[in-house]
Amino acid sequence: MTLSCSIFGHNPTFRADGRIMRWRCERCGEAQGAKEYASADDARRFAKAFNKRDADDLGKRAPLLGLLPLRLWRALRRR
Template identity: 65%
Template structure:
């Protein structure tokens, strides 16, 4: 049976490369997942690394212009203050 969180929010996949094969599975342990074979192990690693990124990993760096504009400004101000402290 699928966990309630997967039914409401969808699966939370984690990706990993095993040689030329990229595998993914739901980190909530519901059993959903799969695999895909690539031409080389480098390609499989590259895709696994790219797909394994979460949108929240760099939330302040690439925030949408209007919706998270205050977060982007706070991050810029924090960097500016830290830069001044290093110079002093």
């Protein structure tokens, strides 16, 4: 295990291999696992959903007052 995994915890990434969804830590590659689903579409759908990070939506679902500067910056950037 790397120092970053010791401090921050593992950062799993998910991928689908047919009906099997596999995951492993992006930082150290150690924490691994697999789960079999009924169909390949289910495995792909779950892998995509689990790979979604909250940081991808930062500023879109932000609290009204707490992240107001970020909302304003995003609005100005879109123009």
